Amino acid sequence: MALDLTLSRSAQGRAWSAAGWASALIRPPFLLYAPASLFLAVFFLAPLGLVIWMSVSEPTVGFDNYAEFFASKYDLNVLARTFQTALIVTITSLVFAYPVAYVAARKGGAVGSFLLGIVALSFWTSFLVRTYAWMVILGARGPVVGLLVALGVNPPPRLLFTTFAATFAMAHMLVPFMVLALYAVMKRIDEVYMRAAASLGARPLKAFLTVYLPQSLPGVLNGATLVFITCLGFYVTPTLIGSPQDKMIAGRIGQQIEQLLEFGAASATSMVLLAAAVALFVIYDRLFGIEKMWR
Amino acid sequence: METARSLSLKSVTKSYLPGQNAVEAIDLDVAPGEFISFLGPSGSGKTTTLMMIAGFARPTRGEISIAGRQIDAVEPYDRNIGMVFQNYALFPHMNAAQNVGFPLRMRGVAKVPAQAKVKAALAMVGLAEYAGRAPAELSGGQQQRVALARALVFQPDLVLLDEPLGALDKTLREQMQMELKRIHRELGVTMVYVTHDQTEAMAMSDRIAVFNRGRIEQIGTPSEVYFTPKTRFVASFVGDSNLLSGKTREGGLVDVAGVGPIATSAGHVPPGKDVSILVRPETIRISSERAELSPWRNSITVEEIVNYGDSVLVLGRKAGQELRVRVPSMEMPDLRRGDECGIEWAPTRIHVIEH
Numbered sequence: 001m002a003l004d005l006t007l008s009r010s011a012q013g014r015a016w017s018a019a020g021w022a023s024a025l026i027r028p029p030f031l032l033y034a035p036a037s038l039f040l041a042v043f044f045l046a047p048l049g050l051v052i053w054m055s056v057s058e059p060t061v062g063f064d065n066y067a068e069f070f071a072s073k074y075d076l077n078v079l080a081r082t083f084q085t086a087l088i089v090t091i092t093s094l095v096f097a098y099p100v101a102y103v104a105a106r107k108g109g110a111v112g113s114f115l116l117g118i119v120a121l122s123f124w125t126s127f128l129v130r131t132y133a134w135m136v137i138l139g140a141r142g143p144v145v146g147l148l149v150a151l152g153v154n155p156p157p158r159l160l161f162t163t164f165a166a167t168f169a170m171a172h173m174l175v176p177f178m179v180l181a182l183y184a185v186m187k188r189i190d191e192v193y194m195r196a197a198a199s200l201g202a203r204p205l206k207a208f209l210t211v212y213l214p215q216s217l218p219g220v221l222n223g224a225t226l227v228f229i230t231c232l233g234f235y236v237t238p239t240l241i242g243s244p245q246d247k248m249i250a251g252r253i254g255q256q257i258e259q260l261l262e263f264g265a266a267s268a269t270s271m272v273l274l275a276a277a278v279a280l281f282v283i284y285d286r287l288f289g290i291e292k293m294w295r
Numbered sequence: 296m297e298t299a300r301s302l303s304l305k306s307v308t309k310s311y312l313p314g315q316n317a318v319e320a321i322d323l324d325v326a327p328g329e330f331i332s333f334l335g336p337s338g339s340g341k342t343t344t345l346m347m348i349a350g351f352a353r354p355t356r357g358e359i360s361i362a363g364r365q366i367d368a369v370e371p372y373d374r375n376i377g378m379v380f381q382n383y384a385l386f387p388h389m390n391a392a393q394n395v396g397f398p399l400r401m402r403g404v405a406k407v408p409a410q411a412k413v414k415a416a417l418a419m420v421g422l423a424e425y426a427g428r429a430p431a432e433l434s435g436g437q438q439q440r441v442a443l444a445r446a447l448v449f450q451p452d453l454v455l456l457d458e459p460l461g462a463l464d465k466t467l468r469e470q471m472q473m474e475l476k477r478i479h480r481e482l483g484v485t486m487v488y489v490t491h492d493q494t495e496a497m498a499m500s501d502r503i504a505v506f507n508r509g510r511i512e513q514i515g516t517p518s519e520v521y522f523t524p525k526t527r528f529v530a531s532f533v534g535d536s537n538l539l540s541g542k543t544r545e546g547g548l549v550d551v552a553g554v555g556p557i558a559t560s561a562g563h564v565p566p567g568k569d570v571s572i573l574v575r576p577e578t579i580r581i582s583s584e585r586a587e588l589s590p591w592r593n594s595i596t597v598e599e600i601v602n603y604g605d606s607v608l609v610l611g612r613k614a615g616q617e618l619r620v621r622v623p624s625m626e627m628p629d630l631r632r633g634d635e636c637g638i639e640w641a642p643t644r645i646h647v648i649e650h
């Protein structure tokens with residue numbers, strides 16, 4: 001029955017006249033999304049197609065580049081490390097972002113606006129600028145090292161160009177995303193639930209754990225997905241202040257292009273990264289529904 | 296021995312903004328097992344008072360005690376008060392049984408007895424089969440029942456309900472009113488019920504506290520509040536009314552401009568005082584013949600007739616004074632707009648409000 005319906009509907013669709021199609025194409029909704037579609041087609045789909053093509057044609061036609069990637073212990077290591085770093089960054093930014101979003105959402109007023117203002121400010125500052133800021137802060141003559149020396153740590157540990165520096169800086173870059181994702185969900189949790197919990201005998205911590213936290217989980221998931229996927233493709237920060245030994249996948253792609261001139265291999269690596277991100281997205285969608293992310 | 300009190304408020308005042316009192320000098324004593332309603336227009340301070348009792352707002356001045364215990368320093372979660380919110384406030388991530396079980400969980404009740412209590416509470420509100428449903432899968436009335444079961448399951452000293460039926464349609468609301476009364480009778484728990492619906496307050500309460508501008512204007516049984524209101528506000532807010540201004544004379548007579556002397560129940564009021572008299576529309580009898588003028592009879596000109604099915608409202612006028620008369624449909628004489636007709640009232644039914 002349901003099948004019948006879909007069949008007849010698609011039959012109807014096929015029966016549309018050319019004139020019908022033409023009129024559908026110039027109807028206002030199409031006109032509205034046409035510029036965006038055109039832009040995406042020219043500047044996203046076409047280059048993407050080119051990259052796919054290069055990954056299977058450069059230097060020879062075939063899947064050699066992919067075979068090499070999955071046979072290379074080094075590349076697989078980079079991939080694994082990228083996932084591991086993304087996970088650590090996600091957890092770190094969640095730990096920093098949750099209290100901020102919580103206070104902003106529940107306190108509101110001046111305190112809330114102040115917190116959100118700070119978050120927005122760092123949101124609007126470019127990744128590159130913030131990366132350079134971290135270079136100064138963590139550098140050999142920077143304030144952190146200075147403080148350690150003053151405290152008697154001698155010789156001071158190297159902070160810049162370490163995995164720690166890159167991870168910490170990336171977490172800092174992505175905290176605003178996490179805060180906004182959390183805030184959007186937390187703002188919709190009615191105060192009345194916490195009151196109800198208190199009236200039913202729940203102490204503040206218990207009320208938070210049993211009533212607030214579970215209701216904020218969609219925000220945690222949204223933020224974590226956003227941060228994790230963004231982090232997978234991070235290039236600037238790990239390249240500039242991370243350890244050269246602990247490359248992430250985007251850095252590896254850069255190396256393949258700039259230093260080794262292996263365009264085919266770089267394309268294949270890019271496709272692996274893209275596939276990983278898409279796979280994550282699909283899992284997220286299966287579990288939670290993608291439209292919830294922007295609701 | 297002093298009678299036990301379930302709830303007692305002593306000159307409780309709350310001001311959110313300096314110089315403006317949201318609630319002012321509230322005195323109230325509630326007996327154990329009593330069902331008391333807070334009735335009043337929007338912004339009159341009902342919710343504020345309730346929030347102070349629950350512990351979510353702190354009185355600026357005054358004292359509150361529950362079951363003889365002074366509770367100003369007691370946190371909301373230690374007050375043992377059941378609360379039902381207007382929009383139910385059921386936890387969306389828990390099903391009906393988990394919601395009802397929540398207060399037991401917070402009190403560390405063991406699993407097996409807790410389950411039995413949850414089951415009994417859900418059965419009491421007629422939702423035994425809905426234990427596994429999420430709030431989103433329940434109708435408004437069902438959600439309200441779950442909220443009620445949740446507020447009762449831990450045997451609170453006091454149950455506060457803030458317009459719990461406000462979001463329900465009329466039929467369901469009346470059904471829930473009866474159900475709530477039955478539960479109140481069965482459990483014998485003290486209930487404080489906030490509403491701005493005067494018929495609801497009349498139908499359910501042992502006593503009604505009428506709120507106006509942050510003060511309680513009158514506390515009394517429904518019939519006291521209805522038939523012997525202390526202020527013009529109470530008279531006009533509770534029920535349909537004719538409020539006439541006049542001056543007292545000897546022997547309980549009140550002179551109303553344009554209408555003449557009216558016989559009332561207020562023999563005790565000294566003559567020469569400005570008063571209002573309250574004549575409930577349904578206490579006036581009407582006949583198609585013009586009546587001879589006397590302190591308990593008069594004539595009016597019919598201006599409008601509104602038929603409600605069970606009763607008819609006649610809007611009449613006597614020398615600039617509008618009068619409302621409500622007659623059971625069966626007893627409605629044959630009248631038309633513009634007719635002159637006679638009215639008659641029992642002086643004992645006419646209540647005098649001193650200013």
Ligand SMILES: Nc1ncnc2c1ncn2[C@@H]1O[C@H](COP(=O)(O)OP(=O)(O)OP(=O)(O)O)[C@@H](O)[C@H]1O
Nearest residue numbers: 311312317335336337338339340341342343344491
């Ligand atoms: N948090 C607050 N801050 C400032 N003023 C408040 C606050 N809460 C209530 N008020 C004021 O206190 C007064 C009483 O409000 P309250 O909510 O108690 O009225 P209510 O009788 O419950 O009305 P309703 O029937 O509309 O619910 C109102 O004038 C209101 O504006």
Ligand SMILES: [Mg+2]
Nearest residue numbers: 341342343457
């Ligand atoms: Mg209110």
